Amino acid sequence: MFFSGFPRMVGLSLFPRLSSLTIIGQSISSIHGLEYCPLLKELWVVECKLNEICGLHNCVHLRKLFLYDNNIQQITNLEMLVDLHILWLNKNQISDIQGLNSLVSLKELNLADNAIETLGHSLDPNINLQNLNLSGNKISSFKDLTHLAQLPRLRHLSLKDPQSIPNPLCLLYNYYIHVLYHMPHLQRLDTYDISSKHLKDTAESTVLKKMMYYTMRERCALRQFDDLKAKLRQQRRDQIQLPEERIRVLTHVFRNMECELSHVQSAGKGDPEDLTSDLHNDHSHEQRLQHKLNALKDRLKFWKRHLEEVEACHQHNVALASDRRDITVHFLLLELETVGSIRFEEGNTGEPWFTSCYDLLLSRFCAWDYKPHHVTGIKINRIIRIHNRALRQRFQDKVHSLLCRQEPSPYSQNYKRCMEYLFYVPDPEHSCERDEILQILENGFKTANAYKALGRERAVHLSNSVSVSDRLRMTFMQKKSCSTSGSSPVDRLPFRHGQLIISKVFLGRSAAAKEGLLIDCDHYPKANSVYLSTCSKEQKHTAQTAPDLLGPSSLPDSCDCRQQQKLWYMFDHEMVLPEYLVDFEYVTKDTSQPSPDFPSSFHTSPADAPSVSLAELDLDEEALKMEPILKPHPKLLSLDEKSILTVARANVLSQITVLNLHGNSLNKLLEISRLTALKHLTLSFNEFTHLDDISHMPNLEYLDVSFNHISSLEGLRGLGRLIELDLRWNQLTRIRDDMNILRKRTPALLRLDTRHNPWHRNECVRMVVLGRLKTLTHLDDVLVMEEEAGAAIQVAAQSRINQASLMTHSRTDSERPRSLSLLSSAHLLTQISPSPWKHSQELELGLIHSPLCNFFVFLSLNMNFNHISSLEGLRGLGRLIELDLRWNQLTRIRDDMNILRKRTPALLRLDTRHNPWHRVQVTLHD
Structure with missing residues (x-):
């Protein structure tokens, strides 16, 4: 059927054996009557006016379906077409790929000239797809394109067909290299023959x-x-x-x-x-x-x-430096994954753009806005310039489309006046500040509807003032500091360190916010942006509709800067281009200058530790010189029966239950085991380096060995009734070994104090102790909560390798996935490749009697970030090729390497970085 005269699909009941139907150029809006054609194998309804896909539920034998050049907005009602091989939906209004999960036989898919922006995993089920055309869409992310590498039979891919407008990512640098590396099985790309091995080898060499x-x-x-x-x-x-x-x-x-x-x-x-x-x-x-x-x-x-x-x-300084490190590494990975289409350039004073950005920020900072917080200035620690080609191209296209409109506009003559640089700081109450910043730098700002879903205005909210843009973060950090002030020292300025994004904004046609009117594009149909002045008369009336605005009570009105401070609302997120990321800190009167020794890549000014005045030292001396001043008693250098009786003021050793040997020079206790009734023993301020002599004391309940030089608890044994142990101010370093000793030899321990010891990795000491000593009620003079104890037990369980952890972290893949990632192959496989473990009843029964290696041949194992302290559980991995053990708690280098040598004879790649052993080089031989 072609030309005209067929506005509705009628009369098909007369053709029950119809196998092919072609309708071209008709005014059909929906498909009807195909229930009478169950044998239909090929259907063309093209260049019509279809609004949706429907009426195909009875055409289960359909092999070819052509619905191009219509008004279809969603892919629906295709679930029954399991035999479909060819589907053309090009030249429609489709924005999301969906509804194709059941089409496992699909070989050719044409979605050109639609409005698709992202792919995601929508095509993963279509494993037989061979020919895919996505030209003329809005795909701009290289990371999104890598999902197509999951299609093993894909041979023809079009992203910038000559008959269509190219996708934005096709205009980016290294586009062909990215596609060739991730999909080496492709034969044709954008109508070009790429079957040559030389091309793919060149792309792979460049990527490596x-x-x-x-x-x-x-x-x-x-x-x-x-x-x-x-x-x-x-x-x-x-x-x-x-x-x-x-x-x-x-x-x-x-x-x-x-x-x-x-x-x-x-x-x-x-x-x-x-x-x-x-x-x-x-x-x-x-x-x-x-x-x-x-x-x-x-x-x-x-x-x-x-x-x-x-x-x-x-801890605050370390956390701040860790955040800077993580962001820097994230930027590097993002540059690699996008093959340089997104780059981050750290500025210095020799760059003209750095000076301009620096001056802009200082000019829009007003100390009067921070007078209640005693802030006197702002210090810029780092400025990073953002080169995002996709976002810049989108921004330029949007501005160009506005300028090329037919109707006259006030900004078409001189659009530079409509350009402005504005600030943005995420609201940590509605989203994770760091995650939102990274998301904006990669994909741009959220849509207006997305901000409305978060409970904010239906617009992108920015400001030309540092204080106005940072108010929500400041308020949140103050509330958070107040809520945690009971458990940790209060930060005098909890919002001192912050980050803001400087964006290039095309304001377009702007309008002032109206009194009592919500910020919404529906209320300002002719405006591209709305502004609200901090000193406007409408401020009082719009306080409820514009919560981002600084209230008059929080800002002193003694500075003229407030006359220029504005809050801007942009209705179109594509008119906002993030260009700079600034790390800054507020300066107060008592803030000292940072040390010049800190590396330039981490411009993190260390927070100032509280200083001590000479008056405090004088108070110490006054307290020490107060009457009475005791005469120093003679120190015991060794311990015998006479000296014990003298100190305890007893007649026989069997009568002594309390013994205080504080402040002597003892390093051995040879006679102490004879005190069979001893319950309370104090040995503080002595010269002990080990506790071998304190053993087999069945009645001992309290032991204080603080302020000594103890480096190990190896000698402790036979203390079945010990309830309280004080280990403060010693030289203990191996937390796991020492806690294992206490777990075995002090089963009744309730109170333990381990503070002020030079533990390795001291940030996890509390969790390690609670995970091993499950009887504790107080640790470091703090009550042990039930939730905390449960979490510690889980961490302790992760520190042991067992068959469950092997099932989770092992893979049988022999090749590294093609991915622009710096992760090890073992780590990358756990993220991309599914686990070979299937929860079948037969296999679970088999595991009771057989090890896991009888079912699978594991080639890679990723155990990083698992708190592992021993490799004893590694069994049955004779063919293991790669092992990743980074960021664990391994301390016994010789024992662990002997285990690997015996149990992993085929191991080729081993990574043990970031474990408590230091500067150890390991070489494994076959």
Whole structure:
């Protein structure tokens, strides 16, 4: 049927054996009557006015379907066409690829000249697809294009057919290299013959060079972070040296005073003739002791609080540097994945654009806006220029389309006046700040409807003022700081460090916000943008409709800058182009300049640790010199039966239940095992390096070995009733080994204090301890919560390799997936390739009696970020080729390497970086 005269599909009931039907150039709006043609194999309804796909449910034998040049907006009602081989839907209004999951026999798909922007995994089920035409769409992401590599039989691909407008990504740099590398099985690309092996080898060689280059840059960034972290640790050691010294001196005197007070009180309870001195009967002496103890306690509280502030400051600096490292690495990976179509250029003072951006930010910062917070200035730590070719092309096309409209407009004559640079800071209450920033830099701003779905205005909200754009983040950080102030030292300026995006904006036709009217494009049909002044008369009335605006109570009105501050709302997100990412910090009166030693790639000014005045040291001396000043008692260098009886003031050893040996020079306790009734033992401020002598003491309940030089708990054994153990201020480093000893040899332990030890990877100490000592009720003088204990047990379970973890992290693939990624092959396979493990009942029953290796031949294993402390569980991996063990807790290099040598004889690639062992090189031989 062609020409005209067939507006409706009628009369098809007369052709029950019809196998092919062609309708061209008719005014048909929907498909009807095909239920009478069950044998139809080929259908053409083209150049018509179809609005939807329907009426095909009875055509189950259809092989070819041509519906091009219509008004179809969605792909629907094709589920029954399982035998369909060819589908043409080009020249329609389709924006999303959907409804094709059941078409497993599809071989040719034409979706050219539609409005498709993303692919996703929509075509993954169509594994038999051989010919795909996506020309004339709006696909702009290289990362999105890589999903087509999952189609193993794809041979012909068109993204810029000569008859269609090319997709935006086809205009980007390295387009052909990207496609050839990811899809080497292609024979034709955009009508060109690419079957030549030389072309594909050239593309692969280019990609490998790029991967080597970005691998070098990533490792350089990680190395710079390690250097910075080492300098921060040294800075922390320098800062805690004085507090630790003062705490040690004050604690030593405090313990001596406690012993003296205990002697005085015990002497006062006895008979007068048993007293050795009239001093013990003097009630005023006891009062002086108590008064001095209180003064020493106050000084200890001050120094402990100061130590906590230094530690909190150090953790904040490390977290800040870690964020900068992660963002830098993310930028490098994004550059690689997009083959340079997205680039990030870090600026310096020699770049003209850097100076312009720097001056722009300073000119739009007003200290009066921050007067309640005592902010005096802003310091710019880093400016990154964003080169996103796809977003820039989209922005230019949008501006060009507005300027080329037929109707006259005020900005068509001089469009530069409509260009403006505005600031954007994400609202952390509605989205993750870091994730949103990265999303904007890669894909641009969200649509107006997306912001409305988040509970904000139906527009992209920006500002020409730093304070106005940053208000929501400042408010959120203040609330967060107040809610956590009870558990950690309060940051004096919690919103000190921030990031903002400077965007190039085409304002177009702008309008002032109207009183009491929601910010919505429906209310401003002729405007491209709406602005709201911070000092406008409508501010009071629009406070509810524009919550982004700074209220008059929060800003002092003593500066003329507020006359120029505006909040802008852009209805079209394509008219906003992100160009710069700025890392900044607010400067207060007490902010010192950052150290010049920090690497330039991490322009992170370390937060200032609280300083200590000389007056505080004078207060310490006053407390130490308060009366009474005790005479130093003779120190015990060794321990025998006589000295024990003298210290304990007992007649026989079997009577001693409490023994205080504080403040001596002991390093051995040879006679201590004879005190079979001992329950309470204090050994603080001695010279112990190990605890081998403290063993087989069945009644011991309390043990204090703080302020010694203990480096291992290996000697502890036979302490079945020990309830409380104080290990503070020692030299313990191996947290897992020591906690395993306590788990086996102190089964009744309830309270443990491990603070102020130089643990390796001290950020996870609490979780490691709770995961192994399940009986603890208090750790480091903090109550153990049930949720915390449960989470710690899960972490402990992850630290052991078992068959469940092998099933999750092992793969049987022999080749590395073609992906522009710096991940190891083992890590990449766990992300892309499905696990070979299938939950079948037969296999589960088989695993009871047989190891996993009897069912699968594992070639790669990715176990990074799993808290693994031992490789003992690696069994049955004789053919394993690649093993990734980064970011774990492996400490015993010799034992672990012996396990690998015996159990993985075919291993070729091993990565053990970022484990607690240092500078160890391993060579494995067949």
